[in-house]
Amino acid sequence: MAPKRAAKSSKASKAPIIESPEEKTTEFILEPGLMRQYPKSDLSDEISNNRVLHSLKERILVALLVIFALIVRASNLYNPNSVVFDEVHFGGFAKKYIKGAFFMDVHPPLAKLLFAAIGTLGGFKGDFNFESIGDVFPPNVPYILMRQLSAFMGIGTVLFSYFTLRSTGCSQTVSFFTSSLLIIENGLVTISRYILLDSPLIFFIAGTAYFYTRTEICKPFTINWFKYLCLCGVFLGFSVSSKWVGLFTFAWLGLTNLIRLWFLLGDLNVSIPTLFKHTAFRGIILLLIPAIIYITSFYIHLLVLTHEGDGAAFMSSAFRIDFDDSTVPRSTSADVGVSSIVTLKHFNTNGGYLHSHDHLYEGGSGQQQVTLYPHLDENNRWIIELYNVSSEPFEFVPITDGTKIRLKHMITGRRLHSHDVRPSVSEMDWQNEASCYGFEGFEGDPNDDFIVEIVKDHSIKGESQERLKAIDTVFRLRHAMTGCYLWSHETKLPKWGFEQQEVTCASQGIKPLSLWYIEDNVNIYLPLDAEKNGYKQMTFIQKFIELHKKMWHINNGLTASHVFESRPLDWILLKRGISYWALSPHQIYLLGNPIVWWPASFMFIGYGIYLAILLFKYQLGFTLSIDENTFTFNYNTVIFLLGWFLHLFPFFLMERQLFIHHYFPALYFAVLALGHLFQLITSIFKKKKVIVYFIFGLMFTASLFCYYQRLPLTDGSDWTIEKCEATKWFSTWDYDCNNFPYGSAQNNIPANADTNYNGMKFDSALKPQEAAQQANLVGEPGQFHQVDQQQPIKIANEQVAAPEKDEL
Incomplete structure (x- = not known):
């Protein structure tokens, strides 16, 4: 049986300057075998050549695509001239890179480093804090240049989508049409206009997909094949190094x-x-290159951040000692004894040091608070006393395993205390309150007594397992009267406790949460040449591992509710968006273009029905003919829907706080799959092109209408309440139309927006400096800027609660 082959051109290697738009881009060849037919795995030279840019006509098409993308994605980036949404965080991180101040974030550093580099090139000196949404940029902040990084990466994503569709068998017309739809997808436009991580992430994911598809049209093991495989690995590394969502891309690439x-x-x-050669080269290149890039990004991250910043408190003291301005003692007296003035550090949480201050519990016994505090402070210092000695000895007396001691708070003079009283916050039967108790002249009582129990398997071998040694000995403090252990967990006290970490005395609970060690130790009875202990300097790999443990732990802890959070099913339905910024009479609200969003998001249903019909036809005995068009459609649709699924499904398993912008990587793959549906339609109606052009024209017109209809929500331009209300297809699209004036946005300003600040109008009830900071809610978490959690933020005529301070 003769193989079915596509006709080969004798001039395949020499492409003409101008080609017909009907160039053949699909191929399915069945070769005869001894036992069976089999599909040929590589493409002919002609088809491979037809899937890449080579004609003048196509170059003109690409140029038009770039111009269209520039108009949509890179215009009016100066508006608004104030901080928008998570620019609070990522602009703030750029500032901290420039200042070299260490910070803690749940995302890998690459994209943030790029924003910092662009800011530095633009002359940014780190003298603007990006503190609050609505803060007006001073002239010396190159915020437009920094936003251009996102914008041009958004344009690059459009180009990658075009070339990916071409390299997977779509025609020039279909690729141009699909990429044009991507340009006017409102949600993708919005995230590409601001200093956010999403645009760089999707750009790198799109590059990963494109360079992989280029390997499929190259002859294996040629220079071009290796080049594109390496570029695929590079962009995969960039993806993972920008956000951990890149791990989903890694999984997609592995399955592909x-x-x-x-x-x-x-x-x-x-x-x-x-x-085996295929397996080895693909495995090595696509594992090794991303790993090198990922590790290098963290190496640069730690190399740049040389000063203690607000994130240093999350890290261990051993991690912190390498900062130029570290406040952690680099060495301390090793032997701990009676009369030692010590700081005790909790072994297993980020809470920090055992701490007290002259403030009382609101509840429980009403005695002096005991907490964990992450920063070095004089209120962290305690004096070790023996339980039965009223005056201190005039010689060094070591503290050994089993010694009964008291801890006297140096500043307030009260002693660490526990009793059979439930804590103010964790009101559990197995937890007792830990407090400080006493008054002038009071010598203490038995409820002040704690027994030192050295935990030998956590302590350094040798003397540290027999008597207290600073840093080297890990121990527990058992309350002599009740048998509970001094204990802490990540529960925070309310504002009356300054949101510091709760300390209790627990008779049950997780043992590691009752472990402590001494970081700083001063004892006047030790000789001047007494032994010193200090933290051992950590290697880069040790810091890399610790940093990832903290990132993972913080990310998993982002479970607080948020007024604009949404779940994965809401994303598919386009049920709601996120309010990014509001300053009456303008607003920016992240929402997708439904004409693009819904067909792409629900294509999996149609494709599932299509596969079910094929399966039933096969079971009923029908002959299933596979031609080159249906094979190309099925193969690539499966590949891209797999990308959509792998970038979406993991979010269904997460309990953490989620937002609609988490869906955009999945949406990108869904649009690529939609492009192949358009290609199938083109092949079905190849003799009736009028129908194809009518379908494409109708969909593009509807998409463009939806884009321009909600453009004021995308770029913050003028609008009216009537036009705003007309765009609300669903009540869950919760942008505030009352934020806009009636009639002409230029001539009919609402009464509550008669103040002008740098050309922007806002509530006249506010002072100018307050109005400049009027904003909506932050979305992405983790980013630890100071926000008064009880202070409402005014959005137009609404009052909504501000988000939690430690949101990711």
């Missing part, structure tokens, strides 16, 4: 390679050694 290897296995022309 397995599918490709399965086809190679079915091609009888591919030998087993060749199959």
Whole structure:
């Protein structure tokens, strides 16, 4: 049986300057075998050549695409001239990179480093804090230049989508049309206008997909094949190094390679050694290059951040000692004894040091608060006393395993205390309150007594397992009267406790949460040449591991509710968006373009029905004919819907706070799959092009209408309440139309917006400096800027609660 082959051009290697738009881009060849037919796994030279840019006409098409994208994505970036949404965080991180101040964030550093580099090139000296949404940029902040990074990466994503569709078998017309739809997707436009991580992330994911598809049209093991495989690895590394969502891209690429290897296995022309070469080269390149980039990004991150910043408190003291201005003692007296003045550090949480201050519990016994505090402070200092000695000895007396002691707070003079009283916050039967108690002249009582129990398997071998040594000995403090252990967890006290970490005395609970060690120790009875202890300097790998543990832990703890959070099913339905910024009479609200969003998001349903029909036809005995168009459609649709699924499904398993912008990587793959549906329609109606152009024209017109209809929500331009209300298809699209005036936005200003600040109008009830900071809610978390959690933020005529300070 003769193989079905596409006709080959004798001039395939020499592409003409201008080609017909009807160039053949699909191919499916069945080769005859001894036992069975098998599909050929590589493409002919003609088809491979037709899937890349080579004609003048196509270059003109790409140029038009770039111009259209520039108009939509890179215009009016100066508006608004104040901080928008998570620019609070990522602009703030750029400032901290420039200042070299260490910070804690749940995202890898690459994209943030890029924003900092652009800011530095633009002359930013780190003298603007990006403190609050609505803060007006001073002239010396190159915020437009920093926003241009996002904008041009958004344009790059559009180009990658075009070339990806072309390299997977779509025609020039279909690729141009699909990429044009991507340009006017309102949600993607919004995230590409501001200093946010999403645009760089999607750009790197799009580059990963494109360079992988280029390997599929190259002859294996040629220079071009290796080049594109390496570029795929580079962009995969960039993706993972910008956000951990890149790990979903890594999973997609792994499964896509397995599918490709399965086809190679079915091609009888591919030998087993060749199959092993494919596996080895793909595995090594796509693992090694991303790993190198990822680790290097963290190396640069730590190299740049040389000063203690607000994030240093999250890290261990051993991590912190390498900062130029570290406040952690680099060495301290090793031997701990009676009369030692010590600081005790909790072994297992980020809470920090055992701390007290001259403030009382509001509840419980009403005695002096005992907390964990992450910063070095004089209120962290305690004096060790023996339980039965009223005056201190005039010689050094070591503290050994089993010694009964009291801890006297140096500043207030009260002693660490516990009793059978429930804590003010964790009102559990197995927890007792930990407090400080006493008054002038009071010598203490038995409820002040704690027994030192050295935990030998956590302490350094040798003397540290027998008597207290600073840093080297890990111990527990058992309350002599009740048997409970001094204990802490990550529960925070309310504002009356300054939101510091709760300390209790627990008779149950997780043992590691009752572990302590001494970081600083001063004892006047030790000789001048007494032994010193200090933290051992950490290697880069040790810091890398610790940093990732903290990032993972913080990310998993982002479970607080948020007024604009949404769940994955809401994303597919486009149920709601996020209010980014509001300053009457303007607003920016993140929302997708439904004409693009819904067909892409629900394509999996139509494709599932299509596969079910094929399966039933097969079971009923119908002959299933596979031509080159349906094969190309099925293969690439499966690949891209797999990308959509892998970038969406993991969020269904997460309990953390989620927002609609988490859906955009999945949406990108869904649009690529939609492009192949358009290609299938083109092949079905190839003799009736009028129908194809009518469908494309109708969809593009509807998409463009939806884009321009909600453009004021995308770029913060003028609008009216009537036009705003007309765009609200659903009540869950909760942007505030009362934020806009009636009639002409230029001539009919609402009464509550008659004040002008740098050309922007806002509530006249506010002072100018307050109005400049009028904003809506932060979204992404983790980013630890100071926000009064009880202070409402005014959005137009609404009052909504401000988000939690430690949101990610």
